[in-house]
Amino acid sequence: MSEQTINHPISIAPMLKWTDLHHRYLMRLISSRALLYTEMITTGALIHGERERYLAYNSEEHPVSMQLGGSDPEQLAFCSKLIEQHGYDELNLNLGCPSDRVQSGQFGACLMLDHQRVKACIEAMIESVDIPVTAKIRIGVDEHDSYEHLHAFTSMLVEAGCKTIIVHARKAWLSGLSPKENREVPPLDYPTVYRLKRDFPTTLFVLNGGIETFEQIEQQYEHVDGVMVGRAAYHNPYLLAQADQKLYGETTPVKSRHQIALEYCNYIEHQCSKGVRLNKLSRHILGLFQGEKGAKRFRRLISENAHKDSYGPELIYKALYFTCGEQAA
Numbered sequence: 643m644s645e646q647t648i649n650h651p652i653s654i655a656p657m658l659k660w661t662d663l664h665h666r667y668l669m670r671l672i673s674s675r676a677l678l679y680t681e682m683i684t685t686g687a688l689i690h691g692e693r694e695r696y697l698a699y700n701s702e703e704h705p706v707s708m709q710l711g712g713s714d715p716e717q718l719a720f721c722s723k724l725i726e727q728h729g730y731d732e733l734n735l736n737l738g739c740p741s742d743r744v745q746s747g748q749f750g751a752c753l754m755l756d757h758q759r760v761k762a763c764i765e766a767m768i769e770s771v772d773i774p775v776t777a778k779i780r781i782g783v784d785e786h787d788s789y790e791h792l793h794a795f796t797s798m799l800v801e802a803g804c805k806t807i808i809v810h811a812r813k814a815w816l817s818g819l820s821p822k823e824n825r826e827v828p829p830l831d832y833p834t835v836y837r838l839k840r841d842f843p844t845t846l847f848v849l850n851g852g853i854e855t856f857e858q859i860e861q862q863y864e865h866v867d868g869v870m871v872g873r874a875a876y877h878n879p880y881l882l883a884q885a886d887q888k889l890y891g892e893t894t895p896v897k898s899r900h901q902i903a904l905e906y907c908n909y910i911e912h913q914c915s916k917g918v919r920l921n922k923l924s925r926h927i928l929g930l931f932q933g934e935k936g937a938k939r940f941r942r943l944i945s946e947n948a949h950k951d952s953y954g955p956e957l958i959y960k961a962l963y964f965t966c967g968e969q970a971a
């Protein structure tokens with residue numbers, strides 16, 4: 643039965659179609675310590691789909707957490723065991739995704755309106771594994787956006803045994819807004835997350851939503867236990883370059899962008915030799931040089947050519963050469 647609590651000051655958010663195993667490998671090259679999340683995988687996909695493909699990850703990725711989408715306690719318990727057996731370090735239940743597809747499967751954010759079901763789900767997951775079971779929630783759903791509702795939902799999660807709660811600090815509208823709009827339109831409300839931490843001091847709270855700079859990350863530790871970064875870490879992965887040193891006290895030197903790119907090139911070569919298409923790998927490094935001289939050229943060269951059969955890993959070396967000069971070749 644899950645008992646553990648692990649405090650991760652920084653984590654990379656689960657992002658469908660973005661945080662695949664290649665992206666997580668890249669992020670691990672940048673921070674050896676940040677907690678990495680998989681994309682959301684539904685219980686249905688794990689039970690009826692290409693299970694081994696969904697569960698696959700690189701051994702270098704630890705610590706890595708799998709996010710599950712589902713609402714059937716038995717199925718969640720079954721999938722939780724599979725995930726633990728595959729060596730994942732943590733298990734997370736998605737209670738914050740508002741997409742139509744997710745709602746029709748009765749999971750994600752709409753579950754924030756069904757406390758009893760969520761309690762049964764979390765209890766079943768915790769009962770079936772020893773790794774930590776965490777939940778990712780919103781601060782409200784539709785008109786159910788009072789602090790009292792959020793407090794009651796959080797109480798239920800804590801009572802069910804959840805020791806870490808990730809809070810995307812904006813509410814979700816279940817209809818009328820696309821998932822993308824639901825990440826932008828409802829206003830961010832960090833003080834509500836801080837209030838939760840004050841009201842449930844022994845539970846770990848991870849704040850998520852709208853964090854764009856390392857300074858913003860550091861400011862949050864006064865109020866919460868951890869920070870989860872999504873889009874900013876995807877578009878500008880070097881954002882986390884100092885995470886090991888500043889947040890975990892590591893004494894290793896901060897890697898340069900160029901060093902990270904070369905290490906990822908080794909990975910690309912290895913993956914391409916196993917038949918993975920170059921553009922599936924290269925798309926994750928398009929933002930590595932964001933803000934640097936040559937960044938646009940780097941991005942353009944790769945995005946315009948990586949899908950062509952005539953190109954292999956040498957395209958990335960070429961782009962690096964044009965970006966960083968001869969040191970990169």
Ligand SMILES: Cc1cc2nc3c(=O)[nH]c(=O)nc-3n(C[C@H](O)[C@H](O)[C@H](O)COP(=O)(O)O)c2cc1C
Nearest residue numbers: 655656657658681682736810851852853871872873
């Ligand atoms: C492309 C994309 C896919 C996402 N997929 C998921 C998902 O599978 N599960 C989930 O809980 N949140 C998902 N999210 C939401 C993020 O995890 C995060 O909560 C949100 O982007 C807010 O954080 P940010 O402002 O740091 O990006 C996704 C976000 C994006 C941009």
